[in-house]
Amino acid sequence: MRMNKRNWPTKASQIVILILILGVGVTLGILIKGWSYFVVKREIDLPASILTLVSMTVTIFAAFWVAKVLESEKEEKRTEKNLIIGKVQDLSQKIDQLGEKVNTGSILFIEVTALLKRIGMSVKMIKEVVAIAQLHNCQIIEGEISRSFQTLKGYLTTTPIGSQTQHIITVANDVITINSAGMVQIESQLEILSNNILKYQLEINRA
Amino acid sequence: MDTINISIARDYSPCPGPRYEKEGNWSGEVFRKTIFYPMVKDAINSDKIVKINLDGTAGYGTSFLEEIFGGLIRVHELDYKKVLKHLEIISEEEDYLKDDIYHYLQDAYEQKKLADKG
Numbered sequence: 001m002r003m004n005k006r007n008w009p010t011k012a013s014q015i016v017i018l019i020l021i022l023g024v025g026v027t028l029g030i031l032i033k034g035w036s037y038f039v040v041k042r043e044i045d046l047p048a049s050i051l052t053l054v055s056m057t058v059t060i061f062a063a064f065w066v067a068k069v070l071e072s073e074k075e076e077k078r079t080e081k082n083l084i085i086g087k088v089q090d091l092s093q094k095i096d097q098l099g100e101k102v103n104t105g106s107i108l109f110i111e112v113t114a115l116l117k118r119i120g121m122s123v124k125m126i127k128e129v130v131a132i133a134q135l136h137n138c139q140i141i142e143g144e145i146s147r148s149f150q151t152l153k154g155y156l157t158t159t160p161i162g163s164q165t166q167h168i169i170t171v172a173n174d175v176i177t178i179n180s181a182g183m184v185q186i187e188s189q190l191e192i193l194s195n196n197i198l199k200y201q202l203e204i205n206r207a
Numbered sequence: 208m209d210t211i212n213i214s215i216a217r218d219y220s221p222c223p224g225p226r227y228e229k230e231g232n233w234s235g236e237v238f239r240k241t242i243f244y245p246m247v248k249d250a251i252n253s254d255k256i257v258k259i260n261l262d263g264t265a266g267y268g269t270s271f272l273e274e275i276f277g278g279l280i281r282v283h284e285l286d287y288k289k290v291l292k293h294l295e296i297i298s299e300e301e302d303y304l305k306d307d308i309y310h311y312l313q314d315a316y317e318q319k320k321l322a323d324k325g
Contacts (some may be wrong), residue, residue: 157270
């Protein structure tokens with residue numbers, strides 16, 4: 001029969017283990033035969049006691065100090081991470097805003113370039129802050145974010161050179177019009193960028 | 208080498224537009240034809256450096272930058288190596304634009320080489 005790990009140890013097995021441990025303890029005590037010679041010393045060795053007291057006090061303070069320092073470092077790191085994650089969430093909102101504009105199918109060129117600049121600058125700023133906070137293991141996802149951002153920017157602001165055709169967008173009177181195939185590509189790229197931003201947030205949180 | 212300074216936001220428009228004039232206002236084509244090409248040509252001939260500052264605008268489309276830099280080689284047939292030698296790009300706000308621009312210049316050069324062979 002398979003043992004169910006959740007129900008183990010049972011009450012009966014706990015009692016058996018306790019009895020065994022007690023038995024082992026008593027046996028060891030009898031074997032070393034030292035237990036009967038213990039005496040309570042009723043005198044104080046003053047210099048040795050003071051030294052012991054000082055040593056104990058120093059040890060206790062050191063333990064508290066180390067715990068406090070470690071806790072405060074952990075707290076600082078957490079605060080830094082929360083600040084950075086807040087900025088990453090702002091970045092996500094900008095990407096969502098761009099997505100909403102794209103969905104209309106027709107947008108002012110300047111609106112798109114301005115939003116893309118804000119997104120690009122946010123990514124740059126977050127990367128710099130992550131480097132300052134020494135949060136490692138984020139380089140791979142940072143590279144993926146840069147690539148997906150560049151691809152999206154290319155889709156949204158590249159018009160054909162000369163008489164080249166087959167481009168995702170056309171621009172006339174400062175207004176971008178996105179063709180239906182292009183819309184699919186842009187939406188997919190927006191999703192890739194959003195997913196990469198989410199992964200970045202998780203990496204920052206775990207770092 | 209002496210330097211010629213130009214800022215797109217200050218000397219052209221804080222809101223740069225699309226690639227061609229027919230596509231909208233403040234296009235790369237107009238900037239290249241009227242301001243940038245004469246400036247770079249003069250810098251090459253008189254051994255100066257054009258320091259172009261991209262900061263301070265609302266943002267750039269890929270086409271605008273490709274048109275002003277790639278167009279120097281594609282349209283005006285300036286020498287790729289001379290352009291690189293006489294050009295300095297300042298872009299503190301969006302540092303990745305520098306790499307993009309060097310790619311546009313190289314692509315235009317490669318395309319021109321292919322066209323010359325064909």
